[in-house]
Amino acid sequence: MNIAVIQGSPRSESNSLKVAQFLSESLMSRPGVKTTLVNLKDLNFPNFDDHGELDQAHQLQKALLSADGILFVFPEYNGGMPGAMKNALDYFRAEYNLKPMAATTVSAGPFGGINAWHAFHSWALYVGGILLPNNLKVSNVSSL
Template identity: 40%
Template sequence: MSKVLVISSSIRTGKKSNRVALYFENFLKGRAHDVELVDLEALDFPLFKERLRNLSSPPQSLVDFAAKIVAADGIVLVTPEYNGGYPASLKNAIDVLYEEWHRKPIAISTVSAGPFAGTQVITSLQFSLWKIRAWTVPAMFPIPNIEKSYDENGVPSDKEATDKRAAAFIDELTWCMDAKMKMTSPVK
């Protein structure tokens, strides 16, 4: 059973993109993955001053977060779009780690309140993840009109179509997770 971390990036008061993270938590459980939802708001990291490995007394939440990234076979990263980019909370979480991200399969879901589904985030987020040597999965899960698309429990308004799209998205992540496992398991 593969271990998938779902990261909800928004720490905004009254945030809505976490609905998509909740959806993926449930969707992945339904497909027999070992799933954990990580909400960056709950972790409440301080603003970046140094990488974790250079901090003399890092907060326990940061140490735990790093361990979760290392242990995960893959990640579903849910991010809103703020002024054409991804939120500072996510940049903070990316920059504070380093080796932990290397070759980690990451599938990105972008979210916005309007019709463009947060897709302007993709270029800058993929670039940052590429720079840190993560493995971004070449599939997208863009969500427009979040208020109407999902309720606060993460239930999509059009469940059938959403599940179909999610299946294709997660299949790509699964392929990358499987490929990585084959490359890293000891030769028998």
């Protein structure tokens, strides 16, 4: 089983990346599980535009298409998903259809990014993802 782990924070010192790396390594410790960690910060997507081909898009598309499931790991920014993450995800649509998806949200506060998770939930249903019932919300992430 191949799981794409998509890290959605645009920050250099990202706590989400630390959590994504931990989860990716934990998943790979299971027999038969392979992960592909994609750090969206490294891909540096420009603002969404339907025109033209992007190398960044091909890298992310390859990870999405080869995945049996997708785990998104991202912080809550002002009650939602990071804009840079949403921008990168908007380059695709068919790649998400009927793909099992889960989210791990992180927050410096006590609620673990619940508002970002709700925004993700709406988006994932809209693009045809199959949402897994269990998701991880990491609160007080800076204390890790």
